[in-house]
Amino acid sequence: MRSDNHMNTRRWLLLSALGIGAAAATGSAVVLTRTTDHASSSAHRPAPGPSGTSGHKKAGKGTPSPSKGPHRPSGGSRRKSSGPRPGSVPVEAGLRQTYRLRPVAGEYAIGSTVLHPQIRKHAQLTLPGSGRYIALTFDDGPHPDYTPKVLSVLRTYRIQATFFVIGENAAAFPKLLHDIAAGGHVVANHSYTHPLLTSLSTAKVRQELGRTSDVIEKVLDAPPRWCRAPYGEWDARSLKVCAQLGMEPLGWSLDTNDWARPGIAKIEKAVTHGVEPGSVILQHDGGGNRAQTVRAITDYLPRLLDKGYVFVRPHT
Numbered sequence: 001m002r003s004d005n006h007m008n009t010r011r012w013l014l015l016s017a018l019g020i021g022a023a024a025a026t027g028s029a030v031v032l033t034r035t036t037d038h039a040s041s042s043a044h045r046p047a048p049g050p051s052g053t054s055g056h057k058k059a060g061k062g063t064p065s066p067s068k069g070p071h072r073p074s075g076g077s078r079r080k081s082s083g084p085r086p087g088s089v090p091v092e093a094g095l096r097q098t099y100r101l102r103p104v105a106g107e108y109a110i111g112s113t114v115l116h117p118q119i120r121k122h123a124q125l126t127l128p129g130s131g132r133y134i135a136l137t138f139d140d141g142p143h144p145d146y147t148p149k150v151l152s153v154l155r156t157y158r159i160q161a162t163f164f165v166i167g168e169n170a171a172a173f174p175k176l177l178h179d180i181a182a183g184g185h186v187v188a189n190h191s192y193t194h195p196l197l198t199s200l201s202t203a204k205v206r207q208e209l210g211r212t213s214d215v216i217e218k219v220l221d222a223p224p225r226w227c228r229a230p231y232g233e234w235d236a237r238s239l240k241v242c243a244q245l246g247m248e249p250l251g252w253s254l255d256t257n258d259w260a261r262p263g264i265a266k267i268e269k270a271v272t273h274g275v276e277p278g279s280v281i282l283q284h285d286g287g288g289n290r291a292q293t294v295r296a297i298t299d300y301l302p303r304l305l306d307k308g309y310v311f312v313r314p315h316t
C-alpha cells in the first residue's frame with residue numbers, strides 16, 4: 001500500500017491546487033478526503049461541560065434493537081466484534097457545544113470513485129501515504145440514541161468520519177442516515193443483518209450487501225461506495241460481490257474493542273497508544289449501549305488533533 005506514495009503525492013498536489021481538501025489517494029480507487037481544517041490545537045477543546053450527574057439513558061423503547069450488531073462468531077479473532085453485554089455505564093457528559101462552529105459543507109468530498117472497482121484480494125486496512133492521516137469509522141448503526149451523540153461530538157471537533165451502517169437499522173432510521181450525510185460523513189455498507197458473510201452462499205451475500213446498498217441509495221439518492229464485512233471477514237466470493245456492487249472493501253487497523261464496553265479509559269488508551277499515521281480506527285455507534293464510546297471519543301479526539309493527526313474519510 002505504501003508503494004502508491006508517488007501517485008498520492010501527485011494527486012494530493014493536484015487536488016490542493018484545485019483547493020480541494022483531499023489528503024491521499026492510491027493509484028487505483030482509494031481516495032481519502034481531509035475532514036478537518038483546524039488551525040490551532042487549542043481551538044478544538046470544548047469548554048468543559050457540567051460534570052456528569054445524570055444517570056445513563058435507556059435505549060429508545062419501541063425501536064428495533066440493532067441486535068444483529070457486533071456479534072462474535074465462534075472462534076473469533078482479535079479483530080472480531082462480539083455481542084453487547086449487560087452493565088451500566090457512565091453518561092455522556094460534557095457534550096455541550098459551547099463554542100461556535102463553522103459549517104462543514106465546504107469540506108465535502110467531491111468527485112467519484114470508479115464505477116466498476118477492481119475485485120480486491122483483501123480489504124484495505126490502513127490508509128495510503130505517509131502523512132499523519134488517520135480515519136475514524138463507526139460500525140453497526142445507525143442507533144437512535146448513540147448515533148446522534150456521536151455526530152454531536154464529531155461536529156464539536158469538526159471531524160468527519162465513516163459510518164458503516166447495518167441495512168435493517170438504516171431502514172428503521174432513515175432520518176439518521178440523512179443526519180450522518182448532512183454532517184459530511186460517509187455512509188457505507190455493513191450488510192443488512194450483520195451475518196458472517198463467509199458462511200453464506202454467494203446469492204445470500206449479494207442479498208445482504210445489495211439490499212443495504214438499495215436502502216442507502218433510496219434514502220440518500222446515492223449508493224454507498226465502501227463496504228465493511230461484519231467481523232472484517234471477507235472471502236473471495238464476498239469481495240467479488242462487493243466489487244460488482246460498485247464498492248471498495250475497507251477494514252481497520254486499530255480496534256478499540258469498544259463493543260465489549262471495557263471502560264472509557266481502556267478505549268482511549270487503545271487509541272492513544274495504538275494510533276500511528278495511516279491508522280483506521282474502529283468504533284461502534286450501534287449494537288448496544290455505546291455511552292462509553294461517546295465519552296471516549298469526546299476525550300481522545302482533541303488529543304489526536306493536538307498531536308497533529310488529520311482525519312480523512314473515503315472519497316465518495
Ligand SMILES: [Zn+2]
Pocket residue numbers: 069070071081139140190194230231
Ligand atoms: Zn459490525
